[in-house]
Amino acid sequence: QVQLVESGGGLVQAGGSLRLACAASGRTMSTSVVGWFRQAPGKEREFVATIRGSLGAIYYTESVKGRFTISRDNAKNTVYLQMSSLTPEDTAVYYCVLSASVTYVARAAEYRYWGQGTQVTVSN
Numbered sequence: 438q439v440q441l442v443e444s445g446g447g448l449v450q451a452g453g454s455l456r457l458a459c460a461a462s463g464r465t466m467s468t469s470v471v472g473w474f475r476q477a478p479g480k481e482r483e484f485v486a487t488i489r490g491s492l493g494a495i496y497y498t499e500s501v502k503g504r505f506t507i508s509r510d511n512a513k514n515t516v517y518l519q520m521s522s523l524t525p526e527d528t529a530v531y532y533c534v535l536s537a538s539v540t541y542v543a544r545a546a547e548y549r550y551w552g553q554g555t556q557v558t559v560s561n
Contacts, residue, residue, distance in 0.1 A: 439463035439550045441533045446555030449523055453559070457518040459533030459552055467491055467511045470539045470548075473518050475529035475557075484543035485531070486518060496542045500526075523559045530554040 445457040457473070472487030486497045486507040495507055506519040516533065533552035534545075541547060 439535065441535060441550055441552035443531065443533045443552045443555040446531060446557045448558045448560065450560055451524055453523055454519070454521040455523065455557060456520070457531055457533075457555060457557070458515055459517075460513065460515045461533075461535060462514070464535060464537075464550075465511075466509055466514050466516060466535065469535050469537055470542065471509065471516045471533070471535045472496075472507065472542070472548075473516075473531055474534055474545055474548075475527075475531045476554075477526075477529040480529075482532070482545045483529075484545070487534075487539075487542045488516065489539075489542065498543065520557070523557075525559050525561055528557060528559050530556050 534548035
């Protein structure tokens with residue numbers, strides 16, 4: 438059984454930084470597609486970033502490029518999301534996702550496994 442456990446969310450002022458972590462059990466991240474989605478109140482879930490497979494191809498949604506960095510520690514079977522220059526628009530519950538393979542990385546329905554979510558709140 439695959440389990441994803443997120444950590445690192447919290448409250449931060451605009452312009453600040455946070456690092457999210459997601460530890461997986463039951464499946465090796467280095468041979469999977471792993472990443473992050475987020476959902477703000479009243480909005481649909483939104484793709485944030487993904488690392489794909491052993492070659493580690495990385496994808497970001499346009500709004501976080503240059504501010505967020507996704508990385509993977511294969512030895513710890515953990516994926517990270519380093520977030521900087523945060524704005525109130527980044528406020529959301531952030532979900533770690535994992536799947537053996539996906540066709541379209543930005544499509545939520547393609548990911549089989551989801552973490553419980555961690556709240557990120559950015560204040561003015």
